[in-house]
Amino acid sequence: MASVEKLPMLAYGYEKLAAELKALREERPKIVDAIEEARAHGDLSENAEYHSAKERQGQVEAQIADLEDKISRAHIIDPTTLSGDRIVFGATVTLLDDDDKPVRYQIVGPYEADAKLGRISYNSPLGKALISKKVEDEIEVSVPAGERFYLVQKIEFI
Template identity: 55%
Template sequence: MTAEGYAALDVEMKRLKTVERPAVIQAISEARAHGDLSENAEYHAAKDRQSFIEGRLAELEDKIARAQIIDVSKLSGKQIKFGATVNLLDEDSGEKSKYKIVGEDESDVKGGKISVTSPIARALIGKEEGDVVEVMAPGGAKSYEIVKVKYL
């Protein structure tokens, strides 16, 4: 993953530990004060939220522990690989698009970040500027010309 993706996971983990976890503990204690727990919807909702938070924390801690951080600014070359920012031209519609190839946890198509495991990224890996790639998309095959490759 990129350093930016690692930082985002770390921020989420810290927020869950310092804000969400204490808030749900407070909510559980308030709900317990209302008495009978068997029919206490607030208590059950707070326990469900606590379960979600603890599960997400375990998932984040595992991902952070196994993360391999790649400094994209030190990458270069003509071939597209992880971390590349690629400008594409849709050969059918003439529409231009720009994507950065990132790890699965960082992907955000609306933000221009695609997962290295996505069909378009897999088609782009190993190609160079000027190449034309064909991507099998849910709506059918699409052809893109690689206009520019950068490592930011």
């Protein structure tokens, strides 16, 4: 039997997935009602409302199954319980970029990533490059715009 791959995430990411799942589950009865109402209009072969509702039902069920899978494999990590001198999942790192400007990122799971909020996925190019690095390590990352260089300035577990 294959082992189930755990998905590391922060409590924030878990709560976000759980809220999304709850909203989809609440949508289920509304879709069933829409299907019943469309069915009452007669000929299903030319009934756009019926086909639209059935399509939405399929999408919602697929999303629910996907979210239930992710939640069942969630491994919630609290960064405040971590320590050490290397970058790991959950760490917040301050880097100096090519122009010696500080940039700050938290290493998170793919479902929590939001670069605008300073959250990058551990399996993004920069995330992969950062994992296991220490303060003063230099990092080179290939991005669509070319090569980027960073210097690890600070590692925090907050």
